[in-house]
Amino acid sequence: MNACQVLDQLNAGRGFEPGRNISKRNECTASKYEYGANGLALDPVQGLAEFRQTDPGATEMSINGRNALEAFGEIGGCAIAVEVGPHARAVINVNMASPRNNPQACPDARELAERVEPLLPKVPA
Secondary structure, eight states, X not given: OOHHHHHHHHHTTTTOOOOEEOSSSSEEEEEETTTEEEEEEEESSOOHHHHHHHOTTOEEEEETTEEEEEEEOTXXXXXXXXXXXXXXXXXXXXXXXXXXXXXXXXXXXXXXXXXXXXXXXXXXX
């Protein structure tokens, strides 16, 4: 899976610029004027345990029945890591353009995560 292709598919018709790869990894971000940006990182090496190590205050949750962790950033924004396997995850990020809109970051990240999840490989049993 290509993170930018997936993100562009999910952002179609929503006013976002085309996604751009922001690292050598499979990580993409797309911006929207006066909104902010959303992003998707598809990590085939690190799972939820590694996300927990970097975000120890993350809240456990479920996205369409999959294990997930949600972390609200110190300077705003929200990240949701969705389990793809013991050593694989998808991380959805939403960062708002205006600090006054930061409370909307996690609800928007959850909504995007719910649309990403059906496109992800199934978690091995």
